[in-house]
Amino acid sequence: MLYHLLYPLHTTFALFNVFKYITFRTIYATITALIICLLLGPWFIEKLGNLRLKERINGHTPKTHQGKSGTPTMGGMFIVFAIAFATFLWVDLFNRYVWLVMLVLVSFALMGFVDDYLKTIKGNMRGVPAKVRLLIEFSVAAIVGVILMSDPGFDNAVAIPFFKNIHLDMGPFYILFVMSVIVGTANAVNLTDGLDGLAIGPATIAAATYLIFAYVTGNIKAASYLQIPFIPGVGEMSIFLGALVGAGLGFLWYNAYPAQVFMGDVGSLSLGGVIGTVAVITKQEMLLLIVGGIFFVEAVSVILQVGFFKFTKGKRIFRMAPLHHHFELKGWPEPKIIVRFWIISIFLAMVAISTLKLR
DSSP states (O other): OHHHHHGGGGGTOGGGGGGGOHHHHHHHHHHHHHHHHHHHHHHHHHHHHHTTOBOOOOTTSOGGGGGGTTOBOOTHHHHHHHHHHHHHHHSOTTOHHHHHHHHHHHHHHHHHHHHHHHHHTSOOTTOSOHHHHHHHHHHHHHHHHHHHHTSTTOOOEEEETTEEEEEEEOGGGHHHHHHHHHHHHHHHHHHHTTSTTTTHHHHHHHHHHHHHHHHHHTOHHHHHHHTOOOOTTGGGHHHHHHHHHHHHHHHHHHHSSSOSOOOHHHHHHHHHHHHHHHHHHTTOSTTHHHHTHHHHHHHHHHHHHHHHHHHTTSOOSSSSSSHHHHHHHTTOOHHHHHHHHHHHHHHHHHHHHHTTTOO
16 A cells, blocks of 8 residues: 555655665565554453453363463464555555465455354364365365466476476466465464464464565566576565564564463464465475475374374374374473474575575
8 A cells, every 4th residue: 555655756755766675665564564463462362352262172182281271362363464454555456466365364364263263152162164164275275276377477387496497397287286285284384383382483484484485586687596487576475474474473472482362273274375375376385395394294293193093093103193292292391392393493494595596
């Protein structure tokens, strides 16, 4: 909004020329989202408590989690609000990629909202049936895939990290691939959201990493120098991701151990969904295995645990899945698990960024 209102004034007042620069608008989108979360956080947390939107602990977590029961949840709503407000304030509203990620952000947030509502207010700990939830998620992801494929300039080949000349041409299967990336990432982040600050930390780090990739992908000179695909308009995604980083840091202020609020499915599904979508738009889908390594490992731990349990009729690989619960039952204090997972996320982010030169 500010871009459209103030940048045209640069012909009269040179000061407004700064609105042309994506870097400037990204910085202030980050600051805007951060301030919104910090200022609205206490009021929003109080409202969640008054509305009885509080965490209910099921029997699939360690006993130490019983003390978390009654903590306000669905804090993801003010993450989504902060991201959307900051994005619309600073982004070019005519950018098609921004509207695509906003579609995923809002639709996955609504999906998570219904799931959280059923669990907290209705006491239905199963929430939305898994088949229904996946159907909705795959439908939204399919829309994203179809829209991207309909763009004549969009390449459906998948780049392989560290190798500049190796690309997998997915052909008509690319839409299925897009659906798998978006839905898989959304649910992987959802599985990771089990300890105070555990999901929002790596999600913020992943957003910051893809912010860099979005910027260089949308800059023809940088893309040419780094030998990565140049995609016009993708640079505006940096502003959206900056807003996500700011909102993530602002939410972490209240979600850090011991948490005053949880993000709920409304937060984890929407954040995971948009990270997967950004990975697709920037043509760095496979890089998500590195950037989102924590999410990937958490999801795989659940798949292995369930599969092994059924195959061996009762035996387990881990003491409890997802993986963070395994370390809890081994006696690791919760803050230690959280910080160590953050450290791993930062390390993986640096490895991912290094692929820009290691080609």
